Amino acid sequence: MTRIRKDIAKLNGPWPEELLWYARAVAAMRARPFADRTSWLYFGAIHGFDQNGWIRQNIITAGTAVPPDIEQRNVLNQCQHAGWFFLPWHRGYLAAFEALTADWIAAQGGPDDWALPYWNYLDSQNQDARKIPAEFLADKLPDGTDNPLSAASRGGLQVLGPMPRIGIPDINLDAQSIDIYTAVAPGVLGYGGPVSRFAQQGNSFGGIEANPHGPVHVMIGGVTPTFQPAGWMTDPDYAALDPVFWLHHCNIDRLWEAWLSDPANSQEVSGIWKNGPFPRQFLMPTVSGGIDVFTPGETLPGGPLAPLYDDLEDGTGIVIPAAAGEPEIAMVSSERPGGASREMKSALMGSNTESLEVGDASVSSRVGLRQTKMAEAAFASPAAVDGTHIFLNLEGVRGSVPTGALLVSLAVPSGPGGDREIIELEPVVLFGLGKASSTEGSHAGNGFTVAIDITSAVSRIQADGRTSLDALEVTVAQPKGAESPITVDRISIYRQISD
Amino acid sequence: MSRLAAFAFQLKLSPMPQLLGLSAAAFMVLGLQPASVRISSICGGVSLDYLADILILEALVRSPSALVLDWLIMVLAMMPPLLSLPVSHILRAPAKGYRIGAACLFALGYGLCWLLAGAVLVPLAFVVAAAAPFPLDTVASFAFALVWSASPSAQSARNRCHRLRRISASGLRTLRDCADQGAMTGTACVAACWPWMIVPMTVENLHLTAMAAVTIVLFAERLAPPAKPQWRSPPVWETLAGFSPV
Ligand SMILES: [Cu+2]
Numbered sequence: 001m002t003r004i005r006k007d008i009a010k011l012n013g014p015w016p017e018e019l020l021w022y023a024r025a026v027a028a029m030r031a032r033p034f035a036d037r038t039s040w041l042y043f044g045a046i047h048g049f050d051q052n053g054w055i056r057q058n059i060i061t062a063g064t065a066v067p068p069d070i071e072q073r074n075v076l077n078q079c080q081h082a083g084w085f086f087l088p089w090h091r092g093y094l095a096a097f098e099a100l101t102a103d104w105i106a107a108q109g110g111p112d113d114w115a116l117p118y119w120n121y122l123d124s125q126n127q128d129a130r131k132i133p134a135e136f137l138a139d140k141l142p143d144g145t146d147n148p149l150s151a152a153s154r155g156g157l158q159v160l161g162p163m164p165r166i167g168i169p170d171i172n173l174d175a176q177s178i179d180i181y182t183a184v185a186p187g188v189l190g191y192g193g194p195v196s197r198f199a200q201q202g203n204s205f206g207g208i209e210a211n212p213h214g215p216v217h218v219m220i221g222g223v224t225p226t227f228q229p230a231g232w233m234t235d236p237d238y239a240a241l242d243p244v245f246w247l248h249h250c251n252i253d254r255l256w257e258a259w260l261s262d263p264a265n266s267q268e269v270s271g272i273w274k275n276g277p278f279p280r281q282f283l284m285p286t287v288s289g290g291i292d293v294f295t296p297g298e299t300l301p302g303g304p305l306a307p308l309y310d311d312l313e314d315g316t317g318i319v320i321p322a323a324a325g326e327p328e329i330a331m332v333s334s335e336r337p338g339g340a341s342r343e344m345k346s347a348l349m350g351s352n353t354e355s356l357e358v359g360d361a362s363v364s365s366r367v368g369l370r371q372t373k374m375a376e377a378a379f380a381s382p383a384a385v386d387g388t389h390i391f392l393n394l395e396g397v398r399g400s401v402p403t404g405a406l407l408v409s410l411a412v413p414s415g416p417g418g419d420r421e422i423i424e425l426e427p428v429v430l431f432g433l434g435k436a437s438s439t440e441g442s443h444a445g446n447g448f449t450v451a452i453d454i455t456s457a458v459s460r461i462q463a464d465g466r467t468s469l470d471a472l473e474v475t476v477a478q479p480k481g482a483e484s485p486i487t488v489d490r491i492s493i494y495r496q497i498s499d
Numbered sequence: 500m501s502r503l504a505a506f507a508f509q510l511k512l513s514p515m516p517q518l519l520g521l522s523a524a525a526f527m528v529l530g531l532q533p534a535s536v537r538i539s540s541i542c543g544g545v546s547l548d549y550l551a552d553i554l555i556l557e558a559l560v561r562s563p564s565a566l567v568l569d570w571l572i573m574v575l576a577m578m579p580p581l582l583s584l585p586v587s588h589i590l591r592a593p594a595k596g597y598r599i600g601a602a603c604l605f606a607l608g609y610g611l612c613w614l615l616a617g618a619v620l621v622p623l624a625f626v627v628a629a630a631a632p633f634p635l636d637t638v639a640s641f642a643f644a645l646v647w648s649a650s651p652s653a654q655s656a657r658n659r660c661h662r663l664r665r666i667s668a669s670g671l672r673t674l675r676d677c678a679d680q681g682a683m684t685g686t687a688c689v690a691a692c693w694p695w696m697i698v699p700m701t702v703e704n705l706h707l708t709a710m711a712a713v714t715i716v717l718f719a720e721r722l723a724p725p726a727k728p729q730w731r732s733p734p735v736w737e738t739l740a741g742f743s744p745v
Contacts, residue, residue, distance in 0.1 A: 186592070197724075271511075272508035275504045275505035278506045278741050279737060279740065281502070350668060351668035396664075396665060439662070440658075444662070445658070490665050490668075
């Protein structure tokens with residue numbers, strides 16, 4: 001059976017067959033009890049489950065039978081974020097969900113090649129690309145019955161875009177040009193994340209997870225003026241309960257597939273990545289309600305969980321070479337993390353001296369730069385002459401809000417004319433901050449480390465005629481209205497060196 | 500098969516191979532050492548009637564430094580495999596040129612915790628060994644350690660083993676921060692593991708075997724992910740379950 005995932009905008013809408021069947025399948029899954037592994041709630045809880053929170057939001061009642069303890073520990077709360085398993089885990093999660101949905105649809109007499117459609121929100125050729133597909137907003141299905149696709153708690157936008165009041169930047173395809181999957185060296189940004197263990201909230205986002213993944217979640221879910229999640233998509237413990245989650249993640253998955261098909265990019269293929277974490281493993285319900293294991297290696301092109309898409313170019317920022325066939329990436333295996341073909345190194349150029357607490361006022365901190373040859377060289381001829389990147393790192397970012405944001409700006413202590421130039425960087429979205437900072441549950445509690453590419457900002461400073469820099473001033477603030485403080489252990493600047 | 504591979508690859512991730520090497524070297528030193536200077540051999544000879552008597556006096560007055568050394572080598576043999584997270588942190592966070600200093604200061608902070616703990620745990624092991632004949636003392640201390648591992652206090656201590664602190668980029672502060680990280684990890688480690696350290700001290704003849712077994716238990720506990728502090732089955736089962744597919 002070949003399932004080909006298609007762009008929702010290119011289906012025969014409104015209410016194309018594919019979405020009608022999706023809606024019916026969602027309704028059928030919602031009708032099943034939570035403890036049934038093929039139920040909507042069970043699949044949502046595989047991503048994240050907060051029993052008290054679900055009761056508070058009337059998703060379940062205090063009397064609802066929940067899956068047994070051991071199953072909760074092994075199968076629920078499994079989503080992988082802020083680490084190098086983000087992409088493969090979500091790929092396996094989509095595959096299990098799609099298999100289940102497609103099986104039900106075929107059994108009901110629907111098409112037997114039904115595939116999950118994707119929401120191609122960054123397709124520049126489609127004016128309406130950023131609008132939440134109308135089928136997910138309508139109250140009723142064409143036959144007048146309630147629409148399960150709009151039955152979700154949402155408090156954000158109906159058209160994806162920046163949310164300056166709460167510090168959410170616009171979405172973009174910048175990540176698609178990061179050419180190495182794993183951030184092996186400290187302080188740099190990889191496409192897929194840094195080396196990590198089993199981590200529902202790990203330490204640090206890869207480029208694709210930071211944008212567009214995180215911002216889309218918050219744009220749809222929204223946050224209250226005090227930064228509590230306004231809708232399900234903003235909180236990992238609820239996100240997968242929204243039917244639009246699956247179309248969003250299908251597009252993220254497709255962006256990875258497109259990235260994989262570009263031979264210039266180097267995918268992680270080390271044994272430690274391919275075999276997955278230990279002792280917890282990746283488990284998904286089967287169509288018949290059993291449980292199956294999968295490994296990240298199986299999600300690579302050529303593997304049993306590799307998906308097929310109708311198109312990998314529109315809205316992906318990738319141009320597929322004319323002669324490209326199936327990417328051969330999965331065949332190469334390397335001993336060490338970081339890819340077989342390239343080595344990634346970095347050097348710490350400097351850091352601030354104190355940890356910061358960012359409350360409702362902004363906080364500035366001086367990042368002294370070590371006067372080494374390295375620093376001089378980087379600031380004398382910056383800007384990617386040889387693929388060099390400079391990263392600002394916010395390390396050990398902790399806070400109690402489920403999802404937070406930080407506004408970051410750079411300033412040169414004083415310009416040639418004596419005035420200060422301030423460069424605003426893109427705001428940082430901290431999707432899942434609360435979980436990553438919690439020391440009470442299954443998280444290490446070390447918060448996030450965020451790497452921001454400041455190469456072009458440094459070039460701008462250089463263009464002002466500056467020949468050397470001994471410090472940068474970094475200002476960090478929360479958007480107005482944020483109530484609980486966010487702390488930052490260290491602010492540092494790293495230079496990536498590619499061989 | 501793939502579960503074994505997943506486990507084996509964890510052992511290959513730097514700095515785990517170096518830490519395992521350190522542990523193996525310490526085991527070898529203990530293997531080559533004459534048995535008479537071992538804590539476990541003193542434990543083997545002690546009984547309640549003589550508890551405050553010559554054996555201990557002899558141990559503490561005649562060869563306290565040998566006792567301390569034996570204890571520290573024992574810690575060095577058993578603990579390194581548990582430390583890959585904080586060690587990786589203190590090696591990665593500072594600027595180049597600080598790695599050796601960072602490692603030394605971390606070891607100092609960490610070692611100090613166990614040194615202080617030893618001042619309580621070694622005499623405690625004497626008391627346990629004196630209170631009951633072998634193998635009853637071993638069985639009892641093992642049972643206690645197992646119950647401890649299942650307790651919320653132990654879980655909360657294990658959670659703290661994952662905690663990382665700020666490490667300055669350069670200067671003396673880097674060294675101080677690394678010592679602090681060592682002390683922080685050390686405190687959590689002592690709190691999580693202390694009853695387990697008593698178990699091999701009560702075993703005289705198969706001392707090294709007992710130590711190795713406990714090391715494996717502690718390593719398995721360390722591999723288990725953090726969890727809500729509450730009564731639970733000892734985390735070693737969770738890690739063992741990780742070997743079974745599904
Ligand atoms: Cu997501």
